[in-house]
Amino acid sequence: MTTEGTAESGTKARTRRAILDAAVDVLSKNPSAPLSEIAAAAEVGRSTLHRYYPERGDLVTALGEHALDKLDAALVRARPSEGPADLALRRMSHECFEIGPTLALVYGDPQVLSKEAFWVRLDKTDKPLVDLLERGMAEGTFASTLKVRWLRRMLWWCLLTGWEAFNYEQYSRTEAIEAIDETVARLTGTL
């Protein structure tokens, strides 16, 4: 969690969350959607939105942090340092699949991606994954001459593909996850 100075009272926290969730939905489909659209999706007045995020940039920044919070949590849940690297990586994929919309946003919105701070924190948040990949390489579980950075990127695309296959194509949830698993296994040379 991004530690706020003072904890926020119930009602405010709820509307803030509503705004954030709506923003994820709307902006992942159309990154340049007007704020009014986001406000409508969140079922709040546009003026309320401005009360929480005075400028558009503030919302975008918060959105990036929101996404990284979720990613952070997902990576922790996956316990990447426990057990064989390939299984750990699989756990990671599954956890990340659950935060699909958030990932779709991060990979599709130039506004978020243009924030310098976002990338800095992403590299930190991302570290468990990189560590895991390096561990797998070192232990010989992963047989690949591909660089970790490359692998990392392909992994994200793979996740995104899975999410979109589940959402916009005829894939069921389990089919999507199976395809992700096989793809990841191939990329890491575990199959």
Place this chain on the structure above:
Amino acid sequence: MTTEGTAESGTKARTRRAILDAAVDVLSKNPSAPLSEIAAAAEVGRSTLHRYYPERGDLVTALGEHALDKLDAALVRARPSEGPADLALRRMSHECFEIGPTLALVYGDPQVLSKEAFWVRLDKTDKPLVDLLERGMAEGTFASTLKVRWLRRMLWWCLLTGWEAFNYEQYSRTEAIEAIDETVARLTGTL
């Protein structure tokens, strides 16, 4: 080529090309860039741009067709139906890598992607690739339970990753191509 009714005289064709190329450059970096920026990049007046493409949508549409023209040509050059499927696929990757900026645009611009006609024509243009994948499956060259549609998508992401690695990271051209080759080989089970 998108057959025009009447052939265009030399000068006009040249400026049209300049506009299109500039649009690829600018919009692939910032999909919502103003037209004035594109005009400046093309070194033409904004009014000239409007003369060729009255509305923004017209430019975007033309951009999509332009991209598909290039893709079409690349796929033809790759001679996908000749020789072993894995080698043909490799030729295809290499040809597509050369049209990197165009691909980057197609995969990053919601404006282009939202055009219905674009997807229809993409499916046609794309057919040689799909055919090749199916041939490789049928001949047993490709060992994978992944669906062709999934593979196709991952292939595009792979190309994009290669292009960005070459452009924004420290990858050299050959390093990027090598990484693409290995990734494609792994995805298709040829390694």
Place this chain on the structure above:
DNA sequence: CCACATTGGTACATGTGTGTCCCATTTTTG
């Protein structure tokens, strides 16, 4: 129930991208 917090809606000013029109200038063509 009352004081306070929170919200929704409206109105307004502003900046900016867009599309159109027009005319002088430059370039190409015959």
Place this chain on the structure above:
DNA sequence: CAAAAATGGGACACACATGTACCAATGTGG
């Protein structure tokens, strides 16, 4: 060189997203 084609730039109207301010209405907690 002269006619025609093509261009560049300015002026303008228009739509729209944005940000701000204000006030009435609604909800919340003591």
